[in-house]
Amino acid sequence: MPRRTATMLASTLVLITLLCVGVFVPVPYAEMSPGPTVNTLGEVKGEPVLQIAGRQTYPTEGHLNMTTVRVTSADYRMNMVEAVYGWLAHDNVVVPKETLYPDGKTEEQSSQENAEEFSQSQESAKVAALGELGIPVTTRVVVASVVKDSPAQGTLHAGDVVKAVDGVPVKEPGDVAGQVTTHKPGEKVVFTIVPAKEAAAAEKAGKEPTATREVTITTAKSQEGDRAIVGIQAGTDHVFPFTIDIKLADVGGPSAGLMFALGIVDKLTPGSLTDGKFIAGTGTIDEKGEVGPIGGIEMKLVGAREAGAQYFLTPADNCESAASDIPDGLTLIKVDTIDDATKSLEKLRKGDTKNLPSCAKS
Template sequence: MPRRIATLLTSGLLLLGLLFAALLVKVPYAQMSPGPTVNTLGEHNGVPVLDIKGTETYETTGHLNMTTVRVTGVNYRMSIADAMRGWLSPRAGVVPYETLYPDDRTADEVDQENAEEFSRSQESAKAVALRELGYELESETIVDSVVRGGPAEGELRAGDVILEVDGEPIDEPARVAEVVTRHEADEKVVFTVRRPVERDTEDDAGAAAASDTDDAAEADADDEVVDVTVTTAAAEDDGRAIVGIQAGTAYVFPFEIDIELADVGGPSAGLMFSLGIIDKLTPEELTGGTFVAGTGTIAEDGRVGPIGGVVMKTIAARDQGAEYFLTPEANCRSLRGSAPDDLTLVAVGTLDDALTALEHIRADEPGELTTCED
């Protein structure tokens, strides 16, 4: 066989092998892409995203859209070709697989953690919004989550209000760990908690037949105070006594605020929920009819925290027609040069920064905005 033909044949076989490898060999990466955006001032699947009852609310226009990122599933294994397409696409982000699905947690545990973060962010968003509007809020220490397989599983429940631990009053979540860690492993800790009474079907039917007045008068009777004994275990890292719960804060709100949004996880919508609540509870519209989107966690002191997948979120926002994007200050650097055209990235570090920015937006003063390009 002539050398030239042999060389071409060998090169062709090598190229074919590389093509098969690109399609069949899996790499430890996952992909992010722009996800749905939802107007916190509007409806989602025919239901108001923010359903506020028991106080006066006001009509709103414009948009305050929370944004999401779509990610490949836990069982999806990316090929080399898929990874190359993702790296080359301006509408996709390729990240290490363990960034989304850590090796030490199952897919169910990741989903549960995301759901718990989303729930906590809702409560923080409500509290921050109401405090901004001048409401004084009472708070309680609760069992925020129970570790699967931990000592407290089956004993304490998420949502239990922790009144005392070993007879000592609990006024903040940090006090729970302080009291528990005085013990050694395999010692008993007594939690005094308040939780809803478990009622049978007949009780539920009777309650449904009661009048609204009776329901209000007997609301406290639906809870019971119980003592729960938990045997401590030793923490793997340092051997300290633990019971396997995460203590958190729950607020007592003066009226009902329901955030109706399923199939969303994580804490990144906190800022937009706070702004949506404020808009619905104040006569003046925050946006002046403008399409504003954004992202960012919200801390109880009003600080706005950074999030992941921010580039994909800006693309999703612009696709839906957003003109402005409220961006956590800490995310600005990663967006320089990669944000969509015709989308103004407004840098915010606190809820007050966001409210000030919205003042300039509705007054049509774009030159007064602090942007990520500044």
């Protein structure tokens, strides 16, 4: 065989091998891309996203859009060709798979965690919004969960309101563990509770639950040492002065908190926060109204601009990365708190765009 022919044949075989490797051999990466945006002031499938009953609401206009990111599933096996394409594509980001699915989490585990975070973000958004408006919200300590086969199983239940432990009033979740650990394993501890069903019935009737009962539990020894435990996780629950429901399915994670809170504020106050403008944004929010950073900011900017957004409310801790590649026609507004956001929206309504807090490159 002529040398030239042999060289060409060898090169062809090498190329075929490389293509096969690129197509068929999986690589440990996942892809993020812009997801859909949802107007918290609008409707999804004919149903308002924010539904408020028992309190006067006001007409709204414009957009306060939450933004999302699409990610490949945990069981998706990306190949090298797809990874290279994703690296080259401007609107997509390829990241190590463990970034999205740490510790080998399954799709089901990740979805469950995202659903829990989404639910918590809604609760925090309601509290933050009412706090911004000066509307009081009652907070109480509850049994958040009961450990299987623990001393508390069958005696305490998720949703039970914990009023006191050993007669000592409980004000914060940490007070429960603090009082239990004053005992030695094997000693008895007395919980004063309002059962979950009675607490729910009282809340539905707009009353404060008062029918308490005492439950005695024998403590056990913690697996981590000699600490006494009963096997519950204490948490907080909120009693709102009126009903606020957030109706949005197929969305997970905590990053919509800020936009939900602003939507609630807009519906509960006369006039319009947006003045008819298309505003999008993102950010976690806690009960004090403080805004936290999120992942996938670059993808959310692209998705927001493609949907028509003119302004984007950006968590302060995301500002640097967001400012590195701002889509044309989109103005970033830096926010640390819900109060920052409402004040910036007021400046927009007045046309004072020069004094908006902005995100700048480092």
